[in-house]
Amino acid sequence: MDKKIITTANVRPAGPYSPAVEAGGFVFLSGRVATDPVTDRLIMEIEPACRQLLQNIKAFLEEIGLSMNHVVKTTVFLRDMRDFAVMNEIYAGFFPEAPPARSTVQVAALPGGAPLEIELIALR
DSSP states (O other), X not given: OOEEEEOBTXXXXXXXXXXXXXXXXXXXXXXXXXXXXTTOOBOOSXXXXXXXXXXXXXXXXXXXXXXXXXXXXXXEEESOGGGHHHHHHXXXXXXXXXXXXXXXXXXXXXXXGOSEEEEEEEEO
């Protein structure tokens, strides 16, 4: 099996992992939290964090020749399940037709206290 590590100039891992890995026609994007693309600062409020995180994911996918239409599965990790409705409304705007399969779970904590993290699988 061929495994290709995908990195870009705009995505720097914060630890010993790859931002994305391509194998078997699938691209596996590591979990990401919302950071401002200019300052690289973590965004802590759910609405702007969710919107920016999905914009960052969209930009990353486009940089590697994919789009949100290539996404087949996402996992959303929420610090607080009371943020589900806000996340869901914003998320729906990024996947208006034929949305991917999705799991959403509440977790005890996320890196830096982030309000959400998203990982995904896309099909090239």
